[in-house]
Amino acid sequence: MTRFGIGLHPFAASLYPMSNPTPLTIGTRREPFFDGHLIEKLTRVSHELIDPxxxxxxxxxxxxxxxxxxxxxxxxxxxxxxxxxxxxxxxxxxxxxxxxxxxxxxxxxxxxxxxxxxxxxxxxxxxxxxxxxxxxxxxxxxxxxxxxxxxxxxxxxxxxxxxxxxxxxxxxxxxxxxxxxxxxxxxxxxxxxxxxxxxxxxxxxxxxxxxxxxxxxxxxxxxxxxxxxxxxxxxxxxxxxxxxxxxxxxxxxxxxxxxxxxxxxxxxxxxxxxxxxxxxxxxxxxxxxxxxxxxxxxxxxxxxxxxxxxxxxxxxxxxxxxxxxxxxxxxxxxxxxxxxxxxxxxxxxxxxxxxxxxxxxxxxxxxxxxxxxVDGFARLRAGYKKGKVLTKLFTADGEQLFLNFATSAVGTVRVEVLDADGQTIEGFSGRAAPKLFGDSVHHPVKWSKNRSWSELAGRPIRIRFTLSEADLYALQQQ
CATH class of the missing domain: 2.115.10.20 (Glycosyl hydrolase domain; family 43)
Incomplete structure (x- = not known):
């Protein structure tokens, strides 16, 4: 069964904007989207099992x-x-x-x-x-x-x-x-x-x-x-x-x-x-x-x-x-x-x-x-119309964020970081948010104005992905 995001994800704990649950600790482990462990909310995004x-x-x-x-x-x-x-x-x-x-x-x-x-x-x-x-x-x-x-x-x-x-x-x-x-x-x-x-x-x-x-x-x-x-x-x-x-x-x-x-x-x-x-x-x-x-x-x-x-x-x-x-x-x-x-x-x-x-x-x-x-048992997929993926609250770690993703020639993956209250974090959202395209199983996300993922270490955060003609397979802090 493909899961279609049209609002609150089945595994979400509350409506968005949300209360502040205890953040997940994922450390520097790779987190493929094989299940709903890290997903809070999907909007116009399908969660699909992929045939080998x-x-x-x-x-x-x-x-x-x-x-x-x-x-x-x-x-x-x-x-x-x-x-x-x-x-x-x-x-x-x-x-x-x-x-x-x-x-x-x-x-x-x-x-x-x-x-x-x-x-x-x-x-x-x-x-x-x-x-x-x-x-x-x-x-x-x-x-x-x-x-x-x-x-x-x-x-x-x-x-x-x-x-x-x-x-x-x-x-x-x-x-x-x-x-x-x-x-x-x-x-x-x-x-x-x-x-x-x-x-x-x-x-x-x-x-x-x-x-x-x-x-x-x-x-x-x-x-x-x-x-x-x-x-x-x-x-x-x-x-x-x-x-x-x-x-x-x-x-x-x-x-x-x-x-x-x-x-x-x-x-x-x-x-x-x-x-x-x-x-x-x-x-x-x-x-x-x-x-x-x-x-x-x-x-x-x-x-x-x-x-x-x-x-x-x-x-x-x-x-x-x-x-x-x-x-x-x-x-x-x-x-x-x-x-x-x-x-x-x-x-x-x-x-x-x-x-x-x-x-x-x-x-x-x-x-x-x-x-x-790699990580290709399942994917989060958006079509031509933009869709959004909101992660659950987790603790930022490591020096850099990496993604496994693929887009079409016109597709994009936009990456924004939110705080525990669901507010965007300056330097990691808005115009500073990276817009990625291409195809990579381990792509570093680079921020403008020399901002570094390491600045977020120890903070409870969420990531909001905006996808257009794009597939997202996994994320990893390193």
Whole structure:
């Protein structure tokens, strides 16, 4: 749903001019407009979720140990190297394998011939060995991450979880991302169902490990699939389970959670879960068989939604509509398709990439790269007629203000600063207010008469943007 500003924004606390609430403290963090956290009022401005751009880049699951049921991918950017981990499985009753691929640009991928685990008469596989896998089926949903805890040991640069409801979740560590060992012989956490991609990471903002995982709304496997979370200081002892809430949204079924810190603003967690719709059949069995869909998987459909969180037990489904729809390809109208892989990565200075599973339950199962502008999940947009954006009250900080914005050839972004009472601040408004045009993901706002953003440091302020044929994506004080 696009939100249109025609007066008071839904998240505004009071009418404008306003009383003086406690100002937000955003410091020098980047603040993309993924939700209503910083927005007080919109006038003739729409707040839009933006479709990512599908590319021709494809990573096929075409090895004999991969195939139709390859899923639960994780992408990690480790310095200049992109690492991909995923489950390989050619048929439901066939053995699962933990597979590995590498890239130096996130676009061109190779499956290295590691020679660590054979498959039938093949020794040149990209399969990784996992301790304890034969007894515990740990390759089903092995989910690694690069541990950004400053206290992490060098031989535990990477950590991971894998498991199921019968045995619990097991913890793993690795120095190189290739050779993995169990952290403990016993499960590190048991209070969940876990039959999904369960997501751990170190939270820089919460200063702890966070684990998002599969539970059901009823007992055991009854009700709907949903998401819960726990935290830990040591990755071994975990807090009590908190089931996540979704604001005013009705309960929907989430097959995955794909929750991770946004790379450019890690205090914001983004989530792109697969929304699962049971028993909604888009094609009949005869049509599915003709298209190569296996084992009646056409009985359900799936898409992807977009949510945010700033820690705690609540997601914000600010945009309730689908983020990635199945689209025009019939084979993507099959349940468990359109899942986004864990791991939003920065491809270059202006571009982010995410990977979407397509043709699941078919021999042509593969990943497709989608790209988006930095901060480009959502935008504030004004057309030819001027529109206005008023931020909530926040404390000024840093030496300079930067914006991520884009205009047309005739478009403008005008920037004014208001005090806590809603009055313009001399030197930062009126004729002194900058009028920007162009396209930049990190553009410094410069004031006339040698005025500096640093003069405002410590003051509670609002910013009023006047937009014409312009998009605004993010702001940052630095």
């Amino acid at each position: 751009n599908p590319t021709s880049v494809v990573i096929p699951f075409d090895e004999p140990w991969e195939g139709a049921y390859s899923l639960y991918c994780t992408v990690i950017k480790d310095g200049n190297l992109f690492r991909m981990y995923y489950r390989g499985q050619s048929a439901i009753k066939h053995k699962e394998s933990l597979c590995y691929a590498e890239s130096h640009d996130g676009i061109n991928w190779v499956k290295p011939k590691l020679g660590l685990v054979p498959f039938k008469d093949r020794n040149d596989t990209n399969i990784l060995p996992i301790e304890g896998d034969q007894e515990l089926r740990l390759t089903h949903n092995f989910t690694p991450f690069l541990d950004r805890n400053p206290q992490a040991k060098p031989d535990e640069k990477f950590k991971a979880v894998a498991g199921n409801d019968k045995h619990g979740l097991y913890g793993f560590a690795s120095a190189d991302g290739i050779h993995w060992r169990l952290i403990k012989r016993e499960a590190i956490f048991r209070d969940g169902i876990f039959d999904s991609q369960n997501v751990p990471f170190w939270s820089e903002s919460e200063k702890c490990y966070v684990l998002y995982f599969r539970v059901w709304t009823g007992e055991g496997y009854h009700g709907l699939r949903t998401i819960a979370r726990v935290t830990s200081q040591d990755f071994i002892n975990w807090s009590q389970t908190e089931v996540m809430s979704f604001g005013d949204m009705p309960q929907e079924e989430y097959y995955t959670n794909v929750t991770e810190p946004y790379p450019l603003a890690p205090h914001i967690y983004i989530s792109m879960p697969s929304r699962f719709v049971q028993k909604r059949r888009w094609m009949n069995s005869k049509q599915a068989k003709a298209r190569g869909v296996l084992e009646d998987r056409e009985a359900d459909v799936s898409d992807t939604v977009f949510m945010t969180s700033r820690g705690g037990s609540a997601y914000d489904r600010y945009f309730p509509e689908a983020y990635i729809k199945p689209g025009i390809d019939p084979q993507d109208w099959v349940g468990r398709n359109n899942m986004v892989s864990l791991g939003l990565v920065q491809l270059d200075a202006t571009t982010l990439g995410l990977y979407r599973c397509r043709h699941y339950a078919s021999d042509s199962c593969h990943l497709n790269l989608h790209t988006l502008r």
